[in-house]
Amino acid sequence: MELLVDIALYAYSAFCLQSIAKRTNTENGYLAWIPIANIYLMCKIAGKPGWWLLLLLIPLVNIVIGIILWVEIAKACGKPGWLGILVFVPIV
Numbered sequence: 001m002e003l004l005v006d007i008a009l010y011a012y013s014a015f016c017l018q019s020i021a022k023r024t025n026t027e028n029g030y031l032a033w034i035p036i037a038n039i040y041l042m043c044k045i046a047g048k049p050g051w052w053l054l055l056l057l058i059p060l061v062n063i064v065i066g067i068i069l070w071v072e073i074a075k076a077c078g079k080p081g082w083l084g085i086l087v088f089v090p091i092v
Contacts, residue, residue, distance in 0.1 A: 014032045017042065047072060
């Protein structure tokens, strides 16, 4: 049962990231479905270089870089940057 929940959550997050890529006219939106490549896609949507993917693999640094990425993704979607921080609030 837990595996089904995990698969459903992964599919939902991949679909959402692909939709964000489509909305921001970022090419290769299908990368949202591929592990690790979806992080690269997030960097491209946020307008950051692809090597930022390596920064997301470093413990503690990944928290700061993740916040920066989601703030920039929110701005790329035409939303205020503070909405990107809400990704890290579990209830929201």
